[in-house]
Amino acid sequence: MFSQISILLLLLLCANTFHRSTCDTNLQLLCNEKDRYALQIFKLGVVNHSNMLPSWSTEQDCCAWKGVHCDNTTGRVTRLDLHQQYLEGEINLSLFQIQFLNYLDLSLNGFTTLSAPSPTNITFSNVHFLDLSFNEDLHFDNLNWLNQLSSLKYLNLSQINLQNETNWLQSMTLHPSLIELRLASCHLTNISPSMKYANFSSLLTLDLSGNHFVSELPYWLFNITTISNIDLSFNLLQGPIPKSLLSLRNLECLKLNDNEINGSIPEWLGQHEQLQYLGLSENMFHGSIPSSIGNLSSLVELGISSNLLSGDLPTSLGQLLNLKTLFVGGESLSGVLNEYHFSNLSNLEELILRASFSFDLASDWIPPFQLKGIILRNANIGPNFPEWIYTQHSLEYLEVPNSNISSINGDLFWRFVANIPQVILSKNTISADLTNITLNSLIIFLDQNNFTGGLPHISANVILLDLSFNSFSGPITPLFCHKLGRENILDYLDISSNLLSGGVPDCWEYWKHLSFLFMQNNKLTGEVPQSMASFPKIIILNLSNNSLSGNFSLDLSNLKKLEYINLRGNNFSGSVPTRMPHGMEVMLLGSNQLEGNIPPQLCNLSSLIQLDLSHNKLSGPIPPCFSDIPSWAGAQRTIHYPFQINLYTKGQELQYRDYGLLRTLELSYNNLSGEIPPQIFSLVQLQTLNLSRNHLTGKISREIGSMKNLESLDLSSNKFHGEIPASISSLSFLSFLNLSNNDFAGQIPLGTQILTFSASSYAGNPGLCGAPLPINCTEASGNGNADGSKQHGGSKGEGFETDSLYLGMGVGFAVGFWGLLGSVFLNKTWRHKYIRFLNHVAGQLHVFVVVKFNGLRGTQASFV
Ligand SMILES: *[C@@H]1O[C@H](CO)[C@@H](O)[C@H](O)[C@H]1NC(C)=O
Ligand SMILES: *[C@@H]1O[C@H](CO)[C@@H](O)[C@H](O)[C@H]1NC(C)=O
Ligand SMILES: *[C@@H]1O[C@H](CO)[C@@H](O)[C@H](O)[C@H]1NC(C)=O
Ligand SMILES: *[C@@H]1O[C@H](CO)[C@@H](O)[C@H](O)[C@H]1NC(C)=O
Ligand SMILES: *[C@@H]1O[C@H](CO)[C@@H](O)[C@H](O)[C@H]1NC(C)=O
Ligand SMILES: *[C@@H]1O[C@H](CO)[C@@H](O)[C@H](O)[C@H]1NC(C)=O
Ligand SMILES: *[C@@H]1O[C@H](CO)[C@@H](O)[C@H](O)[C@H]1NC(C)=O
Ligand SMILES: *[C@@H]1O[C@H](CO)[C@@H](O)[C@H](O)[C@H]1NC(C)=O
Ligand SMILES: *[C@@H]1O[C@H](CO)[C@@H](O)[C@H](O)[C@H]1NC(C)=O
Ligand SMILES: *[C@@H]1O[C@H](CO)[C@@H](O)[C@H](O)[C@H]1NC(C)=O
Ligand SMILES: CC(=O)N[C@H]1CO[C@H](CO)[C@@H](O)[C@@H]1O
Numbered sequence: 001m002f003s004q005i006s007i008l009l010l011l012l013l014c015a016n017t018f019h020r021s022t023c024d025t026n027l028q029l030l031c032n033e034k035d036r037y038a039l040q041i042f043k044l045g046v047v048n049h050s051n052m053l054p055s056w057s058t059e060q061d062c063c064a065w066k067g068v069h070c071d072n073t074t075g076r077v078t079r080l081d082l083h084q085q086y087l088e089g090e091i092n093l094s095l096f097q098i099q100f101l102n103y104l105d106l107s108l109n110g111f112t113t114l115s116a117p118s119p120t121n122i123t124f125s126n127v128h129f130l131d132l133s134f135n136e137d138l139h140f141d142n143l144n145w146l147n148q149l150s151s152l153k154y155l156n157l158s159q160i161n162l163q164n165e166t167n168w169l170q171s172m173t174l175h176p177s178l179i180e181l182r183l184a185s186c187h188l189t190n191i192s193p194s195m196k197y198a199n200f201s202s203l204l205t206l207d208l209s210g211n212h213f214v215s216e217l218p219y220w221l222f223n224i225t226t227i228s229n230i231d232l233s234f235n236l237l238q239g240p241i242p243k244s245l246l247s248l249r250n251l252e253c254l255k256l257n258d259n260e261i262n263g264s265i266p267e268w269l270g271q272h273e274q275l276q277y278l279g280l281s282e283n284m285f286h287g288s289i290p291s292s293i294g295n296l297s298s299l300v301e302l303g304i305s306s307n308l309l310s311g312d313l314p315t316s317l318g319q320l321l322n323l324k325t326l327f328v329g330g331e332s333l334s335g336v337l338n339e340y341h342f343s344n345l346s347n348l349e350e351l352i353l354r355a356s357f358s359f360d361l362a363s364d365w366i367p368p369f370q371l372k373g374i375i376l377r378n379a380n381i382g383p384n385f386p387e388w389i390y391t392q393h394s395l396e397y398l399e400v401p402n403s404n405i406s407s408i409n410g411d412l413f414w415r416f417v418a419n420i421p422q423v424i425l426s427k428n429t430i431s432a433d434l435t436n437i438t439l440n441s442l443i444i445f446l447d448q449n450n451f452t453g454g455l456p457h458i459s460a461n462v463i464l465l466d467l468s469f470n471s472f473s474g475p476i477t478p479l480f481c482h483k484l485g486r487e488n489i490l491d492y493l494d495i496s497s498n499l500l501s502g503g504v505p506d507c508w509e510y511w512k513h514l515s516f517l518f519m520q521n522n523k524l525t526g527e528v529p530q531s532m533a534s535f536p537k538i539i540i541l542n543l544s545n546n547s548l549s550g551n552f553s554l555d556l557s558n559l560k561k562l563e564y565i566n567l568r569g570n571n572f573s574g575s576v577p578t579r580m581p582h583g584m585e586v587m588l589l590g591s592n593q594l595e596g597n598i599p600p601q602l603c604n605l606s607s608l609i610q611l612d613l614s615h616n617k618l619s620g621p622i623p624p625c626f627s628d629i630p631s632w633a634g635a636q637r638t639i640h641y642p643f644q645i646n647l648y649t650k651g652q653e654l655q656y657r658d659y660g661l662l663r664t665l666e667l668s669y670n671n672l673s674g675e676i677p678p679q680i681f682s683l684v685q686l687q688t689l690n691l692s693r694n695h696l697t698g699k700i701s702r703e704i705g706s707m708k709n710l711e712s713l714d715l716s717s718n719k720f721h722g723e724i725p726a727s728i729s730s731l732s733f734l735s736f737l738n739l740s741n742n743d744f745a746g747q748i749p750l751g752t753q754i755l756t757f758s759a760s761s762y763a764g765n766p767g768l769c770g771a772p773l774p775i776n777c778t779e780a781s782g783n784g785n786a787d788g789s790k791q792h793g794g795s796k797g798e799g800f801e802t803d804s805l806y807l808g809m810g811v812g813f814a815v816g817f818w819g820l821l822g823s824v825f826l827n828k829t830w831r832h833k834y835i836r837f838l839n840h841v842a843g844q845l846h847v848f849v850v851v852k853f854n855g856l857r858g859t860q861a862s863f864v
Contacts, residue, residue, distance in 0.1 A: 305329030
């Protein structure tokens with residue numbers, strides 16, 4: 001619950017885990033005519049593709065309609081509860097005309113519009129509970145329609161776009177008797193920090209999480225003395241925690257996590273003795289953690305983290321008898337934890353420390369708690385695996401990545417770990433031989449250690465296994481061809497970056513559930529068996545950087561789910577495979593020995609976004625039909641990727657770039673000949689085009705100016721001639737350009753973007769002149785006439801390095817973490833993109849699967 005993604009996932013998952021019973025109805029009473037009429041008007045706007053309202057028929061009394069509840073003495077409709085009924089279309093607020101309706105829940109549907117009666121015809125409604133949340137495509141430009149709800153007590157509009165409602169707070173103060181107000185992920189921007197007073201007289205719960213508030217904590221908040229739950233997490237709030245917080249004597253839950261709140265964590269916070277949940281993690285607090293936190297005797301959940309925090313963990317925390325979850329993190333925290341830090345924590349269930357604490361615990365220490373989960377990241381718990389952890393018999397997850405563990409008590413350790421569903425030992429220096437070990441956990445990360453020997457065996461329980469970046473050696477056959485008692489369910493296997501050798505075995509029929517297979521960066525040899533083309537579920541297959549050979553002529557069209565294949569850096573020969581599944585998105589076949597022409601069948605791959613055939617022996621022309629590939633040529637494109645994102649903590653360096661969604665075409669280092677087909681210049685979505693080191697000829701069409709998304713263009717070392725079209729200067733995203741070593745001539749076009757490239761981009765074209773080359777056009781052509789003649793045969797360009805000038809792409813288009821996550825919270829299509837994006841980076845960040853399974857268990861996800 002402390003990691004950003006898991007919050008998101010929990011939010012997403014709650015959509016699936018709602019099981020409230022709909023209201024039962026009473027058949028004896030006849031429905032009021034007016035009420036029935038209003039319900040029928042509402043039904044007219046509802047689109048029910050899946051026919052979820054079959055009972056709403058004229059043959060039945062409306063009190064018996066699904067979701068309708070009538071008062072059993074008056075027969076008047078009092079409640080309408082249609083949450084999560086897959087309804088779409090319009091919400092007609094004629095419903096408010098149902099005189100005695102007091103409860104209206106239309107949450108978790110797909111409604112797209114709201115039609116409100118004209119404001120001149122307001123009838124005051126009795127609705128006191130209104131929940132329209134999680135209708136993600138709904139947006140309101142104003143909240144005036146709320147004015148007719150004079151009795152409103154519970155209002156939930158979470159996940160509805162209120163971006164254009166700047167006066168939302170004023171609208172809410174017109175309902176001073178609100179008890180619960182939830183406006184999470186509404187794209188709100190203005191929290192009215194300077195407003196002095198909001199006249200809520202009964203407010204208990206305020207949820208404004210996941211918005212875009214950039215300001216100090218608002219003044220008015222500290223005037224609501226009734227309040228007991230405040231959730232302002234996942235915003236951009238700044239400034240210190242003001243002392244006026246102390247006036248909120250009823251506060252039980254304060255969630256300020258994932259903001260930019262600074263200052264120190266106040267000592268006086270310890271006076272909030274009734275506080276049960278305190279979330280301060282992922283902020284910018286500095287100073288040390290005050291020992292007064294130990295006075296918060298009701299505390300059940302405590303989260304504090306900030307990379308600016310220093311000092312150690314106060315021993316007073318060991319007094320928090322009710323504490324179930326303790327999360328502390330920060331790169332600069334240090335110090336030694338001993339038994340006093342845990343002395344009274346007998347209810348502790350989750351211990352999460354992401355700081356370089358050391359431990360001074362007796363080897364026979366028996367902790368007062370039985371934990372469900374342990375996460376000790378970046379801690380100094382080594383070199384031996386701590387003995388006290390063996391006393392914990394109910395662990396659901398054990399995560400000790402990057403914690404200086406180098407030695408484990410072999411048999412004891414693997415027997416202990418076999419009963420824990422999720423085990424993460426990444427980034428330690430454990431060196432052990434696992435040849436005879438059988439792994440049993442659902443999720444196991446052993447990557448980035450020093451494991452040696454042969455690959456371990458796995459039981460049929462394992463879903464995810466990551467053994468990458470170790471020194472496993474020998475053949476992969478023992479793992480793959482080891483028959484398990486029952487069908488295995490392995491979904492994700494990463495054995496990349498080891499010293500594995502030998503051939504690829506023919507045992508793939510045991511691996512029917514594999515979706516992700518990473519075997520790159522090993523020493524595998526020989527041919528790939530035909531049976532490998534029979535994975536029914538494989539999505540990502542990476543065999544790159546091995547020494548695999550043979551004719552890669554497999555018919556891959558049976559791998560119906562395959563989206564990503566990477567065979568780069570092997571010795572595969574033969575022609576480019578023509579039979580591929582239709583969903584193929586990324587096809588990386590570079591650096592092999594492939595021969596022949598580029599097959600036009602590739603143009604049938606309607607989802608293709610990346611194609612790399614570079615460094616092969618391909619010959620012939622570039623197929624003009626590339627313009628049939630919709631993701632390259634298509635006109636519609638809503639968001640310009642790439643974005644930069646840091647999945648772990650906000651405000652740090654880029655950790656991931658969205659290569660998965662980049663549209664690239666790389667054909668460099670082949671023997672391609674002929675001219676560039678003019679259609680190529682219509683690939684408006686393409687971001688990278690690399691045709692260098694071929695024998696291509698002809699001129700560059702001025703149509704190149706229409707490739708508006710191009711970020712990197714490399715045409716170097718071919719035989720292109722003619723002028724560089726001036727339209728190239730309109731490619732406003734272009735950040736890498738290499739036209740060197742051709743026969744281009746004339747003046748280099750002027751233009752804002754083009755001027756940012758240095759002379760090396762143009763070197764080796766004797767006929768070119770003008771900035772940035774140190775050759776004046778007048779001088780060069782002798783007569784001010786740059787017509788492409790080559791009389792100025794300077795060899796100045798020869799010395800330029802043209803191969804390794806790749807500068808990176810898309811500078812300046814970074815969308816911060818919030819840009820992404822904020823949108824993800826909001827919009828279904830984005831959410832799908834995000835999930836897809838996680839799929840794509842699974843190999844690098846291990847996010848997706850962990851999130852997937854953690855989410856199902858309902859506990860926090862964590863990332864390696
Ligand atoms: C009416 O409903 C209330 C609760 O909603 C129940 O206690 C009562 O027995 C019901 N009366 C009749 C006549 O069904
Ligand atoms: C909503 O219902 C009213 C009747 O209360 C009706 O006049 C109006 O046309 C409906 N709105 C839409 C958009 O159908
Ligand atoms: C306004 O309210 C009156 C009385 O309820 C009703 O007769 C009339 O149809 C309403 N007008 C509109 C535009 O909804
Ligand atoms: C919306 O908020 C109300 C009031 O706080 C709450 O009862 C309801 O469960 C929330 N709805 C959803 C879908 O979370
Ligand atoms: C907000 O207003 C802008 C400008 O009028 C509009 O383009 C945008 O679609 C609106 N957003 C929503 C969610 O209504
Ligand atoms: C609360 O404040 C609003 C203005 O923000 C005002 O219109 C309303 O009358 C006030 N209500 C009470 C009960 O003071
Ligand atoms: C809130 O602030 C206003 C103005 O500063 C003050 O009049 C009022 O008494 C305060 N209310 C509470 C409950 O503190
Ligand atoms: C694995 O087991 C075999 C047979 O029991 C034994 O010969 C071998 O030494 C063991 N290897 C390791 C690394 O323990
Ligand atoms: C890994 O193990 C090898 C051989 O056992 C050893 O030479 C090497 O120093 C170890 N590396 C680390 C980082 O412990
Ligand atoms: C290039 O031409 C400009 C005038 O157009 C002149 O000022 C400059 O000295 C020339 N540079 C060289 C290197 O000849
Ligand atoms: C209650 C309701 O509107 N039901 C309709 C759902 O859609 C089907 C056809 O798709 C209609 O037949 C139902 O009357």
